[in-house]
Amino acid sequence: MADWTYEKNGCVYPLDGDGLLKGFSHYMRSISAGWIIAQKVVMIEGIRRLVDVGRWIIRTSELTIPRAARESQAEHLIQAMANVCRFRIIHEGDGCTWASDGSMKPASASIEEEKVVLGAATGPSTLVLKIPGRNVSILHGEQIGLIIALMLAGQSSSDAQFCSPIIRILLGLSKTVPRLRNMNGCTYYRWILSLIDRMDTSVKYTCAHTEEDTMEARMNRDADFYASHSHEFKSMVPQSPVPTFHMNDYTFYRDRDGWIESNIGDFINVSMASETSTKLGIGNKYRMSTWAHDESSQPDFPYLRAISAHSAAVQLYARSGQLPTADILVERGKLSSNRCRLGCDEVEDMHHIFVYCEVYEEWRAEAGASVVEWTKEKLNTLEVEEVIANNLLNSAKSLFTDDPLVWPLQKMFFCLGQLPKIDPLINMGGVESGEIYR
Numbered sequence: 001m002a003d004w005t006y007e008k009n010g011c012v013y014p015l016d017g018d019g020l021l022k023g024f025s026h027y028m029r030s031i032s033a034g035w036i037i038a039q040k041v042v043m044i045e046g047i048r049r050l051v052d053v054g055r056w057i058i059r060t061s062e063l064t065i066p067r068a069a070r071e072s073q074a075e076h077l078i079q080a081m082a083n084v085c086r087f088r089i090i091h092e093g094d095g096c097t098w099a100s101d102g103s104m105k106p107a108s109a110s111i112e113e114e115k116v117v118l119g120a121a122t123g124p125s126t127l128v129l130k131i132p133g134r135n136v137s138i139l140h141g142e143q144i145g146l147i148i149a150l151m152l153a154g155q156s157s158s159d160a161q162f163c164s165p166i167i168r169i170l171l172g173l174s175k176t177v178p179r180l181r182n183m184n185g186c187t188y189y190r191w192i193l194s195l196i197d198r199m200d201t202s203v204k205y206t207c208a209h210t211e212e213d214t215m216e217a218r219m220n221r222d223a224d225f226y227a228s229h230s231h232e233f234k235s236m237v238p239q240s241p242v243p244t245f246h247m248n249d250y251t252f253y254r255d256r257d258g259w260i261e262s263n264i265g266d267f268i269n270v271s272m273a274s275e276t277s278t279k280l281g282i283g284n285k286y287r288m289s290t291w292a293h294d295e296s297s298q299p300d301f302p303y304l305r306a307i308s309a310h311s312a313a314v315q316l317y318a319r320s321g322q323l324p325t326a327d328i329l330v331e332r333g334k335l336s337s338n339r340c341r342l343g344c345d346e347v348e349d350m351h352h353i354f355v356y357c358e359v360y361e362e363w364r365a366e367a368g369a370s371v372v373e374w375t376k377e378k379l380n381t382l383e384v385e386e387v388i389a390n391n392l393l394n395s396a397k398s399l400f401t402d403d404p405l406v407w408p409l410q411k412m413f414f415c416l417g418q419l420p421k422i423d424p425l426i427n428m429g430g431v432e433s434g435e436i437y438r
Helices: 002-007 017-021 033-045 067-085 138-153 165-170 178-182 186-198 215-236 264-282 306-319 326-331 350-356 358-382 386-397 423-429 431-437
Strands: 097-105 116-122 126-131 160-162 203-205 252-254 258-260
Touching: 017 033, 033 264, 067 126, 067 138, 067 186, 097 138, 097 215, 116 138, 116 215, 126 138, 126 215, 138 160, 138 186, 138 215, 178 186, 350 358, 358 386, 386 423
Parallel strands: 097 160, 160 203
Antiparallel strands: 097 116, 116 126, 252 258
């Protein structure tokens, strides 16, 4: 902190007063990233007292129960659910081999996005559980699947072998290993190690992630089947208990996300970026309203051509509110009138230039005709169903106009690089055909 204050900030304390006005992101290699993130949060959120940060609370009376008792309750609950749910066993095993797997949908969901994470285990009995909260990943699904397998195997008197690679990593480790403290999913790792320590049976790993027609490989495929296909009935899948009994003494929590065990610096960065994106998407004349339009990634090739590169630059200026239209120049004291400088008796803003200005009407008509022609060729090549083809053609015809039936916000946003939502148009023949057409 002393180096930061005196050497890099001219003897100004960086966490208060004038020190908050300066950014230090470019000092990531010489100043702790945690400090820089803290300074950003203090600056943006206006934090001045500890109470402004949050407060330590006991979320439920469950946390007042001793850890060992909570662990015992959770394990008895999982064993009871296995007896009650009675999942059908696809392939009979040898009575001592267990396979587990995890699944997450959407597979690409970030730590702040809604998702469903499932863990499944199969052997002499089968169970699938759903992990609560948003701050979870596919790793947690793999872990809870192994926990289920270990717990159900513990009821058996014979030695047990497991097909999960996680067991191979953890065998021989101790739940007190220091590096577990900062690992993603550390709570579940500790629970797994605790179960292994307390099991009377011998635990070993057996390779099963192969295409061979062995019992282990078949069981591994069965576990994958249970984990992935249970998403179709996610509302009926029972929820797994949260292993608060193996959490660090102080663990972050947020109502929308649940318990937060991922890197808190990364989590805060993602959270702040999401909040900023939401603010930009609602204000600023909806210039950044990506949430209302098609979410497909734009192709790379337009930005590699000279003409399209110029279009991309204009688009960037438009989206950032820097396009020098008359209304913006008047706000900045550069012009005295905000009327269209091309002769129209209308306010010259971005929307007027791209949608209504008569000077560019011929260009818009020409571009619109080209888009319709290209769309027809694509539809004919793909032999798209007539209803879907008509919907797409109607949207193509309205790409440069304010058509409320096509544009979600009832205004044309193509000039900002946005497209109307395409999924409702192409999914009329079913989700599978929609994926093909996309």
